[in-house]
Amino acid sequence: MPNSQIEANSLESQLVQEDALLRGHFRLSSGLHSDTYVQCARFLRRPDLAAPAAATLAEQIREAGLQPDTVVGPAMGGVVIGYELARQLGVPGIFTERDDTGQMTLRRGFTVQPGERIIIAEDVVTTGKSTNEVARLLTSLGAEILAVASLIDRTGGKAELSFPNFALLPVTAATYAPDDCPLCRAGIPVVKPGSRPEKAFS
Numbered sequence: 001m002p003n004s005q006i007e008a009n010s011l012e013s014q015l016v017q018e019d020a021l022l023r024g025h026f027r028l029s030s031g032l033h034s035d036t037y038v039q040c041a042r043f044l045r046r047p048d049l050a051a052p053a054a055a056t057l058a059e060q061i062r063e064a065g066l067q068p069d070t071v072v073g074p075a076m077g078g079v080v081i082g083y084e085l086a087r088q089l090g091v092p093g094i095f096t097e098r099d100d101t102g103q104m105t106l107r108r109g110f111t112v113q114p115g116e117r118i119i120i121a122e123d124v125v126t127t128g129k130s131t132n133e134v135a136r137l138l139t140s141l142g143a144e145i146l147a148v149a150s151l152i153d154r155t156g157g158k159a160e161l162s163f164p165n166f167a168l169l170p171v172t173a174a175t176y177a178p179d180d181c182p183l184c185r186a187g188i189p190v191v192k193p194g195s196r197p198e199k200a201f202s
Contacts, residue, residue: 005056006168011169015043019039020040026192027190032127033184033190037191038154040081040123044080050080050081053168054081054088057088057121057150066119066146067117068118068146069092069118070094070117072095072118072120073096074096078095081150095110104134113143114142115143116143119146120147124150125154125165128160131159131161135162149166149167150167151167152171154171154173156172
């Protein structure tokens, strides 16, 4: 593999080295609890690491014969990887964000056109819920979703998506409902390390 790309085992090592792969007791954006959290912002702060990762995703997309017009990365986690993936693919990169009611939307003058072919870029696909939310927004505007591309797939390929899912690294993590969490029963404090406000998923 060219030096401009990255292998899965190398990515995992880099995540650990950057303190981006965390073990403990976490509340995910979905509301579920987990023993694992991937804080990709700590990885993506390094352009020298983000660029090879995005180059690998871009190559996977090209090899699949997909030719997007635009990359859309939902804020906040998808903004950096979305920008870098768009750069690697040679297309514009925009992002969605939540409004005051917690709904995902396009702001800042960003638009998509009917028939526009889009790759959704994520740092982590956790349940597929957010990805599908973005997809529904974009398809309601007439766009065509070609695939989602992410650094990490926590679902083991089990996300309920109606389009291809490209990911560099599968991460196996236990998840629990908050009222049936052995980590809670053990008295281990829960941490909410992500950026999504409570009202967006409560």
